[in-house]
Amino acid sequence: MLIPMPLPLPLPILERLKLGTRARHVALESRTVLMDKDLSHTNYHQCLQRFFGYYVPLEKRMLASPAWHEIEFLYNNRNKTPQLVQDLCELGFKQHVLDALPRCNRLPELVTAAQLLGCLYVIEGATLGGQIITKHLSARLDITPESGGSFFAGYGHQTGSHWKAFGAGLTAFATQVGSDEEIISSANSTFKTLDYWLYPTQIQDNQQKDNQQDSQQQGIP
Template sequence: MQQGIFVILERLKHETHAAHMRLEASVDLPSRLRSPESYRDLLARFYGFYAPLEPRILARAEWAAHDFPIAPRAKVPALEHDLAALGYTPESLAALPRCTELPALTSFPAALGALYVLEGATLGGQVISRAVRGQLGYTPETGCAFFASYGRELGPMWQAFRAFLTNVELEQPASADAIVVGAHATFAAFGAWIASFEC
C-alpha cells in the first residue's frame, strides 16, 4: 500500500509540476483579489471550466462500481452559489462562456487524473479562502463557498481521495500512465482557459 501511495502521488506531483505552475501563473491570484469585481470575474472563469468538465467526471459509472461517493465532491453548486451571492442572475450565469477545449477523458483513469487536479485545487482553496475573507470580507455564505469547499472535512476528503487513487493503481497498475496523462491534460486545459481572458 505505501509503495503504491508513493508511486502514483509522486508521479502526479512531479510530472505535472510545470503545468501546475503555468496554471498558477495564469490565475495570478494577487491581482484577482484587488477588488470585488476582479474576484467575481475569477469565479466566472472557474465556472466556465468546471461547469462543462465536472459532469463528465462525476457521470462515470466506475465510481459506483468502486463504491466511492463522488457526489459530495461536486464544486459547480458552490460556484453557482458564490456567483449568485455576488450578483449573477440565472440568466447571466447561463450566458457565461464555457470552455470547449476540455481534456479528453476517455477512460476512468483519465477522469481520476482530472479529479486529482480539481481536488488539489480544493486543497489549495483553504489558503485562498482566508485571503478572500481578509481582503474582501467574503465568507462561504456571502461569496466564498467554492474556495472553502469541504470546510473542516477538507483533510479527510483529501486523504480519502489519495487512498482511492492508490487502490486503483494497485488493482490496475497499467492505469497509472493514464491517470498522469489525464491530470496533465486537465492542468493544461485549465491554464489555457484562464489565460485566454485578459486580466
C-alpha cells in the same frame, strides 16, 4: 558470485502525480490573480465566472463518461458546480446571466476510469490551495464562505480528511489496475485545459514571445 542490486521501489502514485504535473501546476499558479495584494471584487467576480465556465461542462462530461460508475464513489457529494452557482448568486448574478456565460469546449478526454481519476486529482487537489485563497479573500475583500467564497473554501475544516480519503481511493485503484501513466497524462491534460481557459491572453502573449525568441535565435527577421 555477484549479488544483484535490488531494484528501487516504484514511487507511490500520489508522489508520481505531484512530480509529473509540477510544471503544469506551477505554470497555472503563476498566472492567478487571486492572491494579489490588490485583488479587487471585479477581479474576483471575473475569476469565478471563468471557473464556472470550466467546471459546469467538465462535471457534465465526467458524469457522462462510460467509466463514471467505476470511480463515482470517490466523488459523491463533491460536485463543485453548486458552490459556484451559490457564490455567483450571492454576489448578485442572476440565473439568466449564469446561463449566458461562455462554456469551455476544450476539455480533457474522460473516457476511462484512469482518465477520470487524473482529472479528479487536479479538481480535488485544488481544494487544498483553496484554503489559502479563502483566507486571502476574507482579509482582502471581506468575502467568507457564506458570502460568495464557498467554492474556494472546499470542505472547510474537513478538506484535509476529504483529500486523504480521495488519495487512498486513487492509490488503491492505481495499485490494482496499474494505469499510472494514463492517470498522470489526464492530470496534465486537465491542468493544461484549465490554464488555457482561465488565462488565454497570458498564454498567447507568452507563446508569441517564445516564437519571437526562437526566430531571433535562428536569425529570422
